[in-house]
Amino acid sequence: MKSFNIFLIGVGGQGIGLLSEVIARAIDYSGQRVIGVDTHGLAQRGGTVSSHIKIGEADSPLIKKHDADLILALERQEAARAIANYAKVGCMVVYYNTSWQPLDVRLGRDREITEDDLEIARSLGVRIFKVRESLEDVRMQNIVLLKTVDENRLIPGVKTENYILAMKDLMNESVFEKNRTVFLNR
Amino acid sequence: MKTLGGILVQKGPFEEIVIGNTAIVRAMIEGGVKVVTSYPGSPTPEIAEAINSIPKEVRPFYFEFSVNEKVALEVAFGAALNGNTSCVFFKSVGMNVVADSFVQLSMMRIPGGMIIVVGDDPGANSSQNEQDNRHYMRMSYTPVFEPCNAQEIYDMFLEALRISRTFESAIVIRLTTHTAHFKQKVRFGEYIPNSTSMSIFDPKKRGPYIPLGEAVFMMKRRALENLQKYSEISENHVKLIAKGNQRGIITAGLPFATILDVLGERVDYVDILKLGMIHPLPRKAVVQFLKSHKEVKIVEELDDFLEEKIKAIAYDEGLETKIIGKLSIDEWIGEYLPDKVEEVLFDTWPDLVEKPEVPKMSIKTVKRVPQLCPGCGHRAAFYVISKVLSERDISVADIGCHTLGYLPPYEVGQVLLCMGHSNGTASGLSLFNSERKVIALIGDSTFFHAGLPGIINAVYNDHKYVLIVMENYTTAMTGHQDHAGSKIKIKSVLEAFGIKNIYEVDTYNYERFEQVLREAIAAQGFSVIIARHPCMLKFTRERRVKGFAKVRQVRVTEKCNLAMSCISIFGCPSFQRIEGNRVLVQKELCIGDGSCLAVCPKGALAYEEGDQR
Ligand SMILES: Cc1ncc(C[n+]2csc(CCOP(=O)(O)OP(=O)(O)O)c2C)c(N)n1
Numbered sequence: 001m002k003s004f005n006i007f008l009i010g011v012g013g014q015g016i017g018l019l020s021e022v023i024a025r026a027i028d029y030s031g032q033r034v035i036g037v038d039t040h041g042l043a044q045r046g047g048t049v050s051s052h053i054k055i056g057e058a059d060s061p062l063i064k065k066h067d068a069d070l071i072l073a074l075e076r077q078e079a080a081r082a083i084a085n086y087a088k089v090g091c092m093v094v095y096y097n098t099s100w101q102p103l104d105v106r107l108g109r110d111r112e113i114t115e116d117d118l119e120i121a122r123s124l125g126v127r128i129f130k131v132r133e134s135l136e137d138v139r140m141q142n143i144v145l146l147k148t149v150d151e152n153r154l155i156p157g158v159k160t161e162n163y164i165l166a167m168k169d170l171m172n173e174s175v176f177e178k179n180r181t182v183f184l185n186r
Numbered sequence: 187m188k189t190l191g192g193i194l195v196q197k198g199p200f201e202e203i204v205i206g207n208t209a210i211v212r213a214m215i216e217g218g219v220k221v222v223t224s225y226p227g228s229p230t231p232e233i234a235e236a237i238n239s240i241p242k243e244v245r246p247f248y249f250e251f252s253v254n255e256k257v258a259l260e261v262a263f264g265a266a267l268n269g270n271t272s273c274v275f276f277k278s279v280g281m282n283v284v285a286d287s288f289v290q291l292s293m294m295r296i297p298g299g300m301i302i303v304v305g306d307d308p309g310a311n312s313s314q315n316e317q318d319n320r321h322y323m324r325m326s327y328t329p330v331f332e333p334c335n336a337q338e339i340y341d342m343f344l345e346a347l348r349i350s351r352t353f354e355s356a357i358v359i360r361l362t363t364h365t366a367h368f369k370q371k372v373r374f375g376e377y378i379p380n381s382t383s384m385s386i387f388d389p390k391k392r393g394p395y396i397p398l399g400e401a402v403f404m405m406k407r408r409a410l411e412n413l414q415k416y417s418e419i420s421e422n423h424v425k426l427i428a429k430g431n432q433r434g435i436i437t438a439g440l441p442f443a444t445i446l447d448v449l450g451e452r453v454d455y456v457d458i459l460k461l462g463m464i465h466p467l468p469r470k471a472v473v474q475f476l477k478s479h480k481e482v483k484i485v486e487e488l489d490d491f492l493e494e495k496i497k498a499i500a501y502d503e504g505l506e507t508k509i510i511g512k513l514s515i516d517e518w519i520g521e522y523l524p525d526k527v528e529e530v531l532f533d534t535w536p537d538l539v540e541k542p543e544v545p546k547m548s549i550k551t552v553k554r555v556p557q558l559c560p561g562c563g564h565r566a567a568f569y570v571i572s573k574v575l576s577e578r579d580i581s582v583a584d585i586g587c588h589t590l591g592y593l594p595p596y597e598v599g600q601v602l603l604c605m606g607h608s609n610g611t612a613s614g615l616s617l618f619n620s621e622r623k624v625i626a627l628i629g630d631s632t633f634f635h636a637g638l639p640g641i642i643n644a645v646y647n648d649h650k651y652v653l654i655v656m657e658n659y660t661t662a663m664t665g666h667q668d669h670a671g672s673k674i675k676i677k678s679v680l681e682a683f684g685i686k687n688i689y690e691v692d693t694y695n696y697e698r699f700e701q702v703l704r705e706a707i708a709a710q711g712f713s714v715i716i717a718r719h720p721c722m723l724k725f726t727r728e729r730r731v732k733g734f735a736k737v738r739q740v741r742v743t744e745k746c747n748l749a750m751s752c753i754s755i756f757g758c759p760s761f762q763r764i765e766g767n768r769v770l771v772q773k774e775l776c777i778g779d780g781s782c783l784a785v786c787p788k789g790a791l792a793y794e795e796g797d798q799r
Contacts, residue, residue, distance in 0.1 A: 002450075011554070012556075013559075024203055024369055025203055028203055028371060033371075034203070034370070034371075035335075035368070035369060035370045036369040036370075037205075037364050037367050037368055037369060038205075038367055038369070039311065039363075039364070039367070040311075040312075045556040045557060045558065045559065045587060045590060045663070046554075046556050046557030046558070046559065046759055047554060047555070047556035047557075048554050058447055059335075059442075059443035059444070059446040059447050060440060060443035060444040060446070060447045060524065061364070061368060061369065061370075062364060062444060062447075062523055062524050063524070064447075064448070064523075064524035064525055064528070065524075065525050065544065066542075066544055066545055066547070067524075077551070077552050077554060078554075080549055080550060080551045080552070081551045081552075081554075083547050083549050084547045084548075084549050084551050085547075087545070087547050088545065089545050098774060099762070099772075100759065100772065100774070100775065101759070101762045101763065101772070102552050102553065102554040102555065103554075103555055103557065103593070103594065103757070103759075104552060104553060105552055105762075105763060106753045106757075106759070106761065106762060106763055107594070107595070107753065107754060108750075108763060108767070110552050110553075111550075111552075112552070112763075113550060113551070113552060117549060117550050118549070120549055121547065121549050124545065124546070124547055124548075124549070125545075126547075138773075138774045168187065169187065169188045170187065170188070171187055172187050173187070176187070
């Protein structure tokens with residue numbers, strides 16, 4: 001009994017809910033079994049949000065520490081948090097290179113996580129994909145991440161058209177068109 | 187685009203990827219529920235979101251957000267007394283609010299049937315405690331189902347409905363945060379529309395409904411007799427994984443699924459009894475399981491609810507099975523996430539669990555605490571309040587987004603119990619206290635939910651403190667549900683109570699707010715400030731839906747002398763610190779509200795050039 005585990009993380013307001021819903025549905029379209037759960041305590045108020053997805057044989061959607069095969073992070077601080085807690089050796093990490101500084105960083109009590117901090121993880125046996133694009137609408141950052149996931153076939157068995165079908169299920173015409181354009185612009 | 191509402195009312199049968207909370211709504215529809223009520227609270231608000239996604243014309247039941255959980259439960263009770271099947275749902279601590287009415291239900295014959303969905307929150311993911319509501323069920327003789335995934339939520343809801351109608355009694359479905367949000371492909375049944383409604387309330391036929399005198403005992407007897415019958419039903423809802431091991435686990439809910447995942451192939455070395463109904467217990471199944479094992483570990487989140495009862499059963503039956511309950515305080519605290527389950531099993535049977543070597547991912551992390559959103563009117567209020575209050579003054583928090591004022595940099599709101607406590611607590615703090623100013627805070631949804639008695643008490647008993655009503659025109663923290671304030675003006679309620687000192691101010695208007703606050707404090711009696719500003723998260727979302735992608739934004743001009751007031755005093759998350767300790771506006775966050783412009787002593791904050799106001 002072994003599942004492929006995807007851990008998504010971001011800050012409340014970054015659109016992680018939609019991203020995880022698209023991925024879960026894309027996996028389903030690919031004909032594989034999927035379960036998941038979003039965790040969003042005080043999330044919408046600038047806290048950390050995460051989402052767990054498992055493909056294959058699993059009963060609980062919750063991923064054990066250091067058991068993620070793939071980490072998708074919408075923000076740098078959160079990418080570090082996810083690696084520190086959930087990465088297994090050989091884990092792949094895709095992160096969107098932006099920073100929403102936590103309070104302590106803004107108050108000067110702590111230092112911001114840099115790209116170099118994340119590079120260190122390579123030596124721990126983690127593969128890192130750094131993503132950033134200039135976007136008209138920052139809310140499409142999640143789709144840019146998804147594009148990298150698809151380009152590199154990071155989720156086994158899921159094809160481009162599966163992601164597109166999933167996006168189509170969840171977005172209205174005009175939003176879908178915009179997102180599809182960003183997703184297919186390679 | 188698939189719309190949730192469209193999915194939910196289709197004829198079916200069908201399969202769809204949904205979360206547990208959504209699956210419940212389909213079960214309501216298929217099951218012929220007629221009246222649904224709630225007061226918002228995590229982990230249940232997505233039930234209401236799913237309901238609201240169904241256009242009213244095709245929604246087969248009546249739905250309301252009631253003013254609080256207790257009223258919601260009573261509305262559902264009243265409807266079902268009349269024969270109209272009802273469902274009420276609310277979060278964990280909502281149980282305390284409904285308690286006074288809830289404990290009466292098992293004594294009543296409720297012909298329509300009534301389902302109570304309570305969303306417990308082990309791990310306190312979004313609550314002020316992680317109370318174990320199973321205790322209420324025992325106290326009130328109420329049967330409870332505890333599903334372990336979204337499919338079971340749907341199945342058990344329909345089963346609970348059948349039992350509820352047969353026994354004319356209320357039944358509880360206990361969700362926990364991560365079953366409510368459990369996402370999977372659920373198999374749904376058929377929906378056959380049925381528009382019959384009833385008015386069959388008849389105390390002569392089904393009563394008594396007045397629990398006084400002799401009737402109390404008769405009614406209580408009914409509850410207890412039913413409880414005996416439910417324990418027979420409970421036997422039908424166990425799942426047994428038995429491979430002839432000497433060791434066994436009794437568990438329920440999501441921890442069951444988590445145990446399976448954590449054990450992996452080692453599941454072969456232990457038998458598992460999973461309970462579907464956790465009250466009353468399936469006595470026969472439990473006895474059988476105990477008898478056939480040498481050692482049995484009870485794996486249950488939060489309190490030792492099952493453990494106590496199972497040990498009592500073993501004692502009654504004279505069994506010698508070693509029953510292993512909670513081994514340490516740690517087993518009482520926090521959610522049973524996979525790592526926790528692994529630890530619990532390891533502490534019980536070190537040879538059962540293979541503790542994998544944890545890779546050392548030594549990488550720097552920074553802690554993140556929640557924040558008020560950019561533009562939040564509460565921040566504007568805290569900016570002023572923290573300026574006016576001195577170190578020794580006392581501020582009493584209440585529940586809502588504004589609770590976050592307790593965090594730096596504001597540190598306004600120093601004590602919190604539950605929704606609506608602030609007025610009573612502030613009243614007590616103001617006694618024998620002429621030196622320190624006392625301020626109470628309350629949100630507008632909470633004002634109506636549980637705030638009114640404390641306010642009336644303050645007027646009646648002449649308490650001396652300042653109440654600040656943080657009016658943002660919505661129940662913000664739980665996802666922007668509407669509340670009574672959209673029809674009933676807070677000011678007119680306060681006036682009707684005879685309160686003389688009522689001030690109104692927009693929180694963005696710092697000068698006036700400060701003046702008003704100082705005045706209210708000086709007034710020495712009970713004063714109320716209605717501090718208003720619409721929830722800006724709601725506002726920006728609505729603005730986006732209308733097609734506003736770009737907004738004017740704030741920038742830091744050359745006048746900046748690095749005093750950092752925008753960060754260290756005002757604390758909007760849009761202001762970030764960059765190399766060389768400069769301040770920069772994070773464009774992804776700034777919503778262009780401008781509430782920050784006046785807080786810079788050097789006047790270094792301005793709108794981007796070219797942007798129009
Ligand atoms: C008894 C109870 N019911 C529900 C909740 C969930 N809850 C947490 S915050 C909140 C919103 C309160 O709204 P409001 O008073 O308007 O404050 P706002 O969040 O808008 O600032 C609710 C309902 C709770 N904590 N306790």
